[in-house]
Amino acid sequence: MPELPKAYNPAETESRIYQKWLDSGFFNPDNLPNQKAQPFTIMMPPPNVTGTLHVGHALFVTIQDILIRFRRMQGRRALWLPGTDHAAIATQARVEKDLYKNEGKTRFDFSREEFLKLVEKFAQSSHDTIINQIKRLGASADWSREAYTLDETRSLAVRTAFKKMYDDGIVYRGARIVNWDPKLKTTVSDEEIVWQEEKTPFYYLKYGPFTIATARPETKFGDKYVVMHPDDKRYKKYQHGDKIDLEWINGPVTATIIKDPVIDMEFGTGVMTITPWHDAVDFDLAERHGLDKEQIIDENGKLLPIAGEFAGEHIKKARAAIIEKIKAKGLLEKVDENYTHRIATNQRGGGVIEPQIKEQWFIDVNKKFTLADSKLKNIKSGQKVSLKELMKSVVESGEIKIIPEHFSKVYFHWIDNLRDWCISRQIWYGHRIPVWYKTAPKGIKFTFLRHGQSEGNVKDIGCGHQDDPLTNHGREQANKLKNQVDAKNFDLVFSSDLSRATETAQIIFGNLHKIKFDKRLREIDFGDLSHKKTTEIDKYRVTGFPNGETYQQVRDRVIDFLSDLIDKYDGKKIAIVAHSGVWKALEIIFNNKNFTEEHLKIHAAREPFEYLLEKVSYVGTEAPKGKDWQQDPDTLDTWFSSGLWTFSTLGWPEKTKDLKTFHPTDVMETGYDILFFWVARMILMTTYFLGEIPFRTVFLHGLVRDKDRQKMSKSKDNVIDPLGVIDTYGADALRFALIFSTAAGNDIPLAEDKIKGMKFFANKLWNITRFVLVKTESLSNKKIKLPDDKKLSAEDKNILNKLNATTKAVTDNLENFRLHEAAQEIYQFAWHDFADVYLEDSKNSDSEETKQVLFFTLEQILKLLHPFMPFVTEELWVLMGHKKLLMIEKWPE
RNA sequence: GGACGAUUAGCUCAGUUGGUUAGAGCGUUGCAUUCACAUUGCAAAGGCCACUGGUUCGAGUCCAGUAUCGUCCACCA
Numbered sequence: 001m002p003e004l005p006k007a008y009n010p011a012e013t014e015s016r017i018y019q020k021w022l023d024s025g026f027f028n029p030d031n032l033p034n035q036k037a038q039p040f041t042i043m044m045p046p047p048n049v050t051g052t053l054h055v056g057h058a059l060f061v062t063i064q065d066i067l068i069r070f071r072r073m074q075g076r077r078a079l080w081l082p083g084t085d086h087a088a089i090a091t092q093a094r095v096e097k098d099l100y101k102n103e104g105k106t107r108f109d110f111s112r113e114e115f116l117k118l119v120e121k122f123a124q125s126s127h128d129t130i131i132n133q134i135k136r137l138g139a140s141a142d143w144s145r146e147a148y149t150l151d152e153t154r155s156l157a158v159r160t161a162f163k164k165m166y167d168d169g170i171v172y173r174g175a176r177i178v179n180w181d182p183k184l185k186t187t188v189s190d191e192e193i194v195w196q197e198e199k200t201p202f203y204y205l206k207y208g209p210f211t212i213a214t215a216r217p218e219t220k221f222g223d224k225y226v227v228m229h230p231d232d233k234r235y236k237k238y239q240h241g242d243k244i245d246l247e248w249i250n251g252p253v254t255a256t257i258i259k260d261p262v263i264d265m266e267f268g269t270g271v272m273t274i275t276p277w278h279d280a281v282d283f284d285l286a287e288r289h290g291l292d293k294e295q296i297i298d299e300n301g302k303l304l305p306i307a308g309e310f311a312g313e314h315i316k317k318a319r320a321a322i323i324e325k326i327k328a329k330g331l332l333e334k335v336d337e338n339y340t341h342r343i344a345t346n347q348r349g350g351g352v353i354e355p356q357i358k359e360q361w362f363i364d365v366n367k368k369f370t371l372a373d374s375k376l377k378n379i380k381s382g383q384k385v386s387l388k389e390l391m392k393s394v395v396e397s398g399e400i401k402i403i404p405e406h407f408s409k410v411y412f413h414w415i416d417n418l419r420d421w422c423i424s425r426q427i428w429y430g431h432r433i434p435v436w437y438k439t440a441p442k443g444i445k446f447t448f449l450r451h452g453q454s455e456g457n458v459k460d461i462g463c464g465h466q467d468d469p470l471t472n473h474g475r476e477q478a479n480k481l482k483n484q485v486d487a488k489n490f491d492l493v494f495s496s497d498l499s500r501a502t503e504t505a506q507i508i509f510g511n512l513h514k515i516k517f518d519k520r521l522r523e524i525d526f527g528d529l530s531h532k533k534t535t536e537i538d539k540y541r542v543t544g545f546p547n548g549e550t551y552q553q554v555r556d557r558v559i560d561f562l563s564d565l566i567d568k569y570d571g572k573k574i575a576i577v578a579h580s581g582v583w584k585a586l587e588i589i590f591n592n593k594n595f596t597e598e599h600l601k602i603h604a605a606r607e608p609f610e611y612l613l614e615k616v617s618y619v620g621t622e623a624p625k626g627k628d629w630q631q632d633p634d635t636l637d638t639w640f641s642s643g644l645w646t647f648s649t650l651g652w653p654e655k656t657k658d659l660k661t662f663h664p665t666d667v668m669e670t671g672y673d674i675l676f677f678w679v680a681r682m683i684l685m686t687t688y689f690l691g692e693i694p695f696r697t698v699f700l701h702g703l704v705r706d707k708d709r710q711k712m713s714k715s716k717d718n719v720i721d722p723l724g725v726i727d728t729y730g731a732d733a734l735r736f737a738l739i740f741s742t743a744a745g746n747d748i749p750l751a752e753d754k755i756k757g758m759k760f761f762a763n764k765l766w767n768i769t770r771f772v773l774v775k776t777e778s779l780s781n782k783k784i785k786l787p788d789d790k791k792l793s794a795e796d797k798n799i800l801n802k803l804n805a806t807t808k809a810v811t812d813n814l815e816n817f818r819l820h821e822a823a824q825e826i827y828q829f830a831w832h833d834f835a836d837v838y839l840e841d842s843k844n845s846d847s848e849e850t851k852q853v854l855f856f857t858l859e860q861i862l863k864l865l866h867p868f869m870p871f872v873t874e875e876l877w878v879l880m881g882h883k884k885l886l887m888i889e890k891w892p893e
Numbered sequence: 894g895g896a897c898g899a900u901u902a903g904c905u906c907a908g909u910u911g912g913u914u915a916g917a918g919c920g921u922u923g924c925a926u927u928c929a930c931a932u933u934g935c936a937a938a939g940g941c942c943a944c945u946g947g948u949u950c951g952a953g954u955c956c957a958g959u960a961u962c963g964u965c966c967a968c969c970a
Contacts, residue, residue, distance in 0.1 A: 007932070195968095214970065227970085264969080272970040281970075341969065406897065410965070413896060417966070673965095740918075742906070745898095747964095749905055753919055760932045771929035813909085820907070824917065836934075843928080 004773075004879070008766035010730025010759075014871045018135060021874075026888055028142045029077040033888065040076035041665040042068055043646050043695075044141060045678070046149060048087035049123040050094050053133035055704040055712065055738075055750065056671065058722040061137045062735040063701060063819060064669050068140055069867035070814050071666075073891040079662050080140060081649050083147035084127050088430035088638040089192070091126075093184060093349040095119045095429075112428050119429045123150075133723060138731050138870045140887065145658075147649040149641045150431065157648035158641045159434040159621040161689060166435075166619045167552055168369045170387070170688075171423070175359050177276075177283040178422050179344065182301035183351025186426040187360060189637060190419070191677050193353060195342040202339030203323065204269070206331045208246030208255060210235075213268035215341055217322050218315045221249055221307045222294040223273035227285065230259040232270050249326060250308040258289055278355050293357060301354055315354075361424040361433060361634070363387070365684075374691040381691070390687040391415050391680060400683065402698045403817050404745035407672060414676050423637045430635035436618045437630050438563050442571030444613040447485065449577045450606055451496070451504035452477035470500045477606060478507040485608050487512045489573060496521045496578030505577040520561045521582060562616045563626050643681035646694040668695040672702065672745055699817050702747035704738070725755055732869035733759035739819045739868070740827070761827065762872045765865070768835050769876045772858045775842065776851045793845070796853050799838040802829060803857055807892045810864050823868055830861045855880075860892050 025031040029039065042064050047057055064080060072078035092107075095118055099105050107115045127148070134141075147154060165171040179188040200215050210226055226244075228235045240259040245252060255273075262285060263270060276286035276293040286293055298304055303318055305311045310318045326332050344353035368384045377397040379385055385393075392415055394400045395408055402408045424433060452474025470478065485508065493513045495501040505515045565574070576582070618624045623631065644652070646668070650659040664686075668679060679698055686694035705711055706718040725734045736758040742748045792800070806829040813822035834857055842850050859880070866873040866886050877886035 004929095006930070212970075216970090267969065274970080279970080281968085404898095410897060413966075676965095737918095740906095743908095746906085751905070751919080754905080756932085757918060760930095763932050764930065767930035767933090769929085774929070816909075818909070821909080824907070828917080835930090839929085840934085 004766075004770050006767075006770075008730075008763045008872060008875075010732065010762065010871065011727065013875050014136070014138070014726075014731055017871050017874050018138065021140065021885070021887060022143075024885055024887075026072070026885065027080075027140050028144050029079045032072070032077055034075055035077065037075050037077045039662050040068070040071040040078045041662040042080050042667050042669060043649055043665055044080060044082040045668075045670045045674075046083040046085035046147070046642070046645065047130050047134070048090055049084050049126040049130065050087055050090050051126065052129055053722055055720050055722050057130070057134065058137055058734060059701055059704055059738050059748065060669060060671070061134055061139050062738050063699070064667075065137070065139050065141075065735075065870070066739065066814070066819055066867040067667060067669070069870060069887065070891070072140070072887065073863065073866065073889060075890065077661075079142055079145070081145050081147065081662075082131075082134070082139070082141035082143060083149070083645075083649060084130065085642060086123060086148070086150040086430060086638065088425060088635060089184070089186065089188075089348045089427055090638075091123055092119055092427050092429040095122050096184070097349070098122075107428065116428055136723070136726055136731060137735065140870070145649070149638070149645075153651060154641060154644070154648045155431060156621065157644050157652055158431045158636065160653045161640075161644055161685065162434050162636070163619055163621055164689065165363065170364050170367060170369060171361060172364055173359060173361050175357055176362065176420075176422070177280050177355050177357050178360055179346075179353045180299065180356040180358065181346045181349065181351040182299060182354050184346065184349050184427065185299060187358065187422055187424065188346050188348075188353065189422060189639070192347045193344045194347045196345055197340055198343050199338070199340045202336040202341075203326075204333040204335070205326060206333055207248070207271075207273060208244050210271045211269045211333055212271055212273050213336075214272075215339060217326060218303065218307075218310075218319050219275045219278050219296055220273065221303075221310075222277075222296055223248070223275060224253050224255050225258050225274050225286075225291055226255050226271060227258045227260055227263055227274055228271045229261060229263040229265045231261075232263070232265050234270065247329070247331075249322070249329070249331070256291075258285070258291070260285055260288070277357050280355055283355075283357065295357070297354055297356075299356070360422050363421040363423055365418050365420055371688075371691055376687065376691060376693070379687075379691075387684050387688060388415055388418060391683050394683060394687060394693050399693050400696065400698060403700065404743075407675060407698075407700055407745065411675060411680065414680065421637075423640050424632075424634040425637055426634055428635065430638060431641055433632040433634050433636060434619060434621060435632040436620075436624055437615055437632065438566050438618075438626075438628055439615045439630070440566045440570045440613055444565055444569055444571070445573045446611045446613055447490070447573070447575045448609045448611065449481050449485065449504070449508065449575055450477075451501040451577050451579055470503050474500060474504070475507065478504040481606070481608065482508045485575070490575045491572040492516065492569060492574045494518055494521055494574060494576045494578075496576070496582050501577045501579070505575075508577070509575070515577075518561065520557050521576070521578065559616055559618050559624070560626075562613065563618075563624070563629075566613070566616065567627065639677055639681050642678055643685035644689070646682055646686055647690060652689070663690070664693045665695045667697045667699055669699045669701065672700040675700065697817070700745050702742070702745055704748045704750050706749065706751070720750060720752070725752075729755050729759040730762060730871065732762050732872050736761065736823060736827075736868055740823045742820050744817060744819075761831065762869060764831055764835060765861075765869075765872055765876060768830070768839065769858060769879060771839065772854045773880065776855045779848075779851050779855065791849050792853075793847075793849070795838060795841050795845075796849055799834065799853060799857060802833050803860055806833075807860065807864060811891070811893075814867070826861070826864050826868070830865065834858075834861065862886060863889055863892050 021027065044064065045060060047053075068078050068080040096107055099107070099118070110118070131146075162171060179190065179193060180186075181188050202213060202215050203217050204211050204213050205217065205220070207223075207226060212226070214220060228238070230240070238257045240257060242257040244255045244257070246255055258274075262281065263272065274282035274285055274291075275296065276282045276291060277295045278297060283293070285291070294306060295304055296306055297315055300314075301316070302312055302314050303310050307313075307318070310322060313321075323332065345351065346353060365387045368386050370382060370384055371379055371390070372381060374381045374383065376390075376394060377399050378393045379390065392412065395402065395411060402411065452470050481504070487509045490509070490513060493505050493509050494516050495505045496517075498517055502515055502517060509515065618629065623629060641648070646665050647659060647663055650656060650663055652659055668682070670679065675698075682694045686692065703711070704720075706720070710718060712719045722734060733755050737750060737755040738748065740754070740758065806825050809825045810822045813819070813825065838857070839854070842854055862873045862877050862880075863886065866877075866889075870887065874886045877889075
C-alpha cells in the first residue's frame with residue numbers, strides 16, 4: 001500500500017476528481033444504470049451573466065448538489081439542468097456603465113446592432129467565467145443540457161408564449177402609468193424599485209382659497225384639479241365639481257373640486273392637487289373620476305412646453321427657479337425644511353423613477369380565460385380562471401409546498417395585491433417583443449357600408465347566405481346608403497362577395513368606380529353577432545368561430561389583407577361594402593381590441609361608418625411576410641423568459657421526451673428574495689401554458705451574511721470570495737460550512753473560522769481512512785459482509801447501532817430538506833462516535849470482526865457524507881480500493 | 894400603515910409532530926503527546942430558553958399579551 005500524505009490536499013484532488021465525474025457521464029441521467037427509475041429533477045436557477053461567483057451562488061449550488069447527489073445515490077434518474085440568464089436590464093446596465101466609464105459613451109452612440117454585439121461579447125465571457133466557477137464547487141449538473149435564456153430554443157419558447165397569451169387576450173397593450181427610468185430610458189417593474197429616504201424641503205403653496213403641500217413643485221404646472229375628502233368639514237362649502245378661477249404659477253387656471261376618500265385628512269392641509277401623468281395614485285384617481293391627464297415631464301426628465309419659461313429644463317435644475325417664481329408671485333406660504341420622503345430608484349443602475357403614462361404591454365392577471373387542459377387538482381379542464389386564481393390554487397391545494405412554510409402567507413399576500421404585470425422594456429438587450437407593425441404614413445380612410453339584405457336561409461347568421469342576390473328590401477337599403485355617401489369622394493371600392501355586396505356597391509357607386517372583389521375579404525367573417533352578448537362573442541377568440549375557423553386564422557387573413565392595402569393604397573379613401581361581420585373583424589383586428597358593447601351598436605346600425613387605418617400589427621413567432629414590417633422596438637422583462645424556465649429548458653414548445661419525463665420538476669431551490677420576482681412568475685407561466693405545476697417543492701434559502709450578520713458588500717470589505725475560500729480550504733469545506741447549522745429560510749452567517757473548522761473535518765476523514773486502511777490491510781476479503789451478531793463485541797454492536805440510527809436520521813432529514821440537521825448528524829457520528837470512541841478502542845483489538853466493522857462503517861460514512869463533501873469522499877473511496885464511483889453507489893438503508 | 898419572522902451558552906446558530914438531564918461550531922480553562930490526525934485527543938466551565946399570563950400530568954416547543962430587533966409589502970400629495 002502506498003504511503004499516504006499526512007494531510008488531505010483539496011487543491012490537488014478536486015479538479016482531478018471533477019474530471020473523473022465528467023468522464024463517467026453520470027451527470028447526465030440518460031447514462032445512469034437504471035433507466036426505469038423515477039426521475040428527480042431540479043432546474044438550476046440561472047445565474048445572471050453579469051459578474052462572477054459570489055457566496056450566494058455557492059450556497060444554492062451546494063444545496064442543490066446535495067439534493068441531486070442524494071437522490072442519484074438513491075437510484076433516481078437525477079437531472080440537474082444548468083443554465084444562465086441574460087438578465088436584460090442588469091447586463092445592459094453593466095455594459096453601459098463600463099462603456100461610460102472607459103470611453104465616455106452611451107448606448108445611443110452606437111447602433112442597436114453594434115451595441116448588442118458589445119453586450120453579447122460581455123455576456124459570453126461572463127458566462128464562461130461563472131460556469132467554470134460553478135464547476136469548481138463540484139456541481140454535478142448535466143452540462144450537455146445547459147440552457148441560456150436567450151438561446152434559440154428559449155427564444156422560440158418566449159415568442160410562442162407571448163403569442164398564445166396575446167391570442168387569449170391575456171397580453172394586452174395599453175396606456176398606463178409605469179415606472180419610467182429617465183436614466184436608462186426604460187420602464188421598470190414594481191419589484192425592481194428600491195426606495196431611498198431623502199430629506200427635502202416641503203413647500204406649502206397657495207392654490208386659490210386652498211393651501212396645498214408638495215415636495216415637487218416642478219410637477220405642478222398643469223394641476224387643475226383640487227382634491228379633498230368628502231367628509232372633511234373644513235371644506236364643506238365646496239361641492240364636487242365646483243369650478244374656481246385662480247392664479248397659478250404661469251397664469252390663471254380654472255380648478256375643479258374633486259371629492260375622494262383617498263385623501264388623508266390628517267396629512268398636510270387635507271387638500272392636494274393632482275398630477276395624473278406622473279403619479280400612480282393621482283392616475284388612479286383621475287381614472288376613477290374621468291379627469292384629464294397632461295404630461296409635464298418628458299422621457300429625459302425635462303420639462304415640456306406646459307412649463308412655459310421653464311420648458312426644456314431638467315426638473316432637478318429647474319426646481320429652485322420655479323420656487324423663486326412662486327415666491328415672487330406670493331404663492332409660497334411656508335417651507336418645511338425638515339421633511340423626509342422616499343424616492344423611488346431603479347435597483348439596476350439607480351436612476352430616479354419618474355412615473356409616466358406610456359403605451360406598454362401588460363399581462364392581465366385578473367382576466368378570466370379558459371384553461372383547456374388542466375392537470376391541476378382544483379381546476380378542471382375547460383374551467384374559466386384568472387392567472388391570480390391559478391397561482392393561488394396550486395399552493396392552497398398543497399400541490400406546491402413552500403419550505404419554510406410561513407412563506408406561503410407572504411406569497412398569498414403578494415398575490416392579493418398584485419397588479420397587471422408590465423412586461424415591455426425599452427432596453428435593447430433581451431427578447432424583442434414578437435410584434436410587427438406596418439404603418440400607413442398617410443393613412444387609409446375606410447368607409448364601411450353595410451350591404452343590403454339578401455334572400456335565402458336566415459339561420460343564426462342573420463343576413464342570409466353570401467351568394468344570394470339582394471331582396472327588394474335590400475335594394476331599398478342600398479339606395480338609402482347611396483344618398484348618404486358621396487361616391488366621388490372615394491378612390492376605390494371593395495366588395496366582400498360577387499353577389500349582394502357587389503350589387504349594393506353597384507347601386508351606390510354606379511359606373512364611377514370599378515368594384516373590386518377580394519377573396520380574402522369574403523372569407524373574413526366574424527358572423528353577424530349583433531344580437532349576442534359580448535362575453536359570448538369574446539369566447540370565439542378562444543374556441544373559434546361558428547364556421548369552424550379559429551380566431552387566429554381569421555385574424556391572419558385580415559392582417560394580410562390590410563397589409564396589402566397599405567402597400568398599394570396609402571393615402572386613399574376606400575369604401576368597403578360588406579356585411580357587419582367583416583367590418584367587425586377588420587376593426588377589432590387592426591385595433592387589437594376585444595369585443596365591446598360599443599362595437600355591437602356600431603355594427604347593428606346601417607349608417608356608413610368611417611375609420612382611419614394608420615397601422616396594422618402582427619403577432620407571431622416569426623416575422624410576417626411582405627415588405628415594410630417593423631418589429632416592436634421594445635424587449636421583454638427578463639422575468640418573462642425566466643418564468644418559462646422549468647419547461648423551456650426541456651424543449652417546450654416542442655413535445656419533447658425530456659418534457660414528458662422530467663416535468664413537473666421536483667424542487668425549486670432559490671433565495672427567498674426572489675419568491676415574487678421569479679418563483680411566482682414560474683407558477684403563473686407553467687400553470688397557464690402547461691396546466692400543471694412547475695415544481696412540487698419550493699425550497700427557499702436565506703442570504704449569506706458575514707459573521708456579524710451584516711450584508712456582504714465591497715464597501716464594508718467583508719465579502720467572502722468563494723474562489724479564494726476554495727483555494728485555501730477546499731470546496732468541500734466551503735460547502736459544509738454553508739449548510740451546517742442553519743435552518744432553511746434563515747440568513748446564514750458565514751465566518752472564515754467556520755470554513756476552517758470544516759477543512760479540519762475533511763482532514764479528519766482523511767486520517768480516519770489512513771488509519772482504517774493500515775489496520776485492515778490484512779483483511780483478505782475486501783467485499784465486506786457484516787459478521788454475525790454473536791461474534792460482535794459490545795463496542796462493535798454499539799457503533800453499528802449508532803451507525804444505523806445515524807443513517808436513518810440522515811436519510812430522513814435529507815428527504816425533508818433539513819440539510820443542516822443531516823450534516824450535523826453525520827459530523828457527530830463520524831468524528832465523535834466513530835473516530836473518538838470506536839477507533840480508539842479498536843487499537844486494542846486485532847479481531848477480524850473489528851477490522852470488518854471499521855471498514856464497513858467507514859464505507860457507510862463516506863456514502864452518507866458524499867452529497868455534502870463530494871470531493872474528499874470520492875477520493876477516499878478510491879483509496880479504499882473501490883473501482884466504481886462513489887457518486888452512483890447505492891445509498892445506505 | 895399592513896404582513897411575516899426572530900429573541901436559547903461569551904459569539905454564531907440548531908432543537909421536526911409538546912415527553913427524561915436543552916445541543917453543535919467557534920471561543921475560554923485544565924490535562925495529554927514516539928500513537929491515523931497538534932489541522933489532535935481527553936476533560937471542564939458556561940443557559941430563569943426575552944418578559945408576563947394561560948392550556949397541559951408535562952411547555953424552549955402550543956395560545957394570548959408586552960418589550961426589543963429584523964425582513965417584506967403598501968405609501969406619505
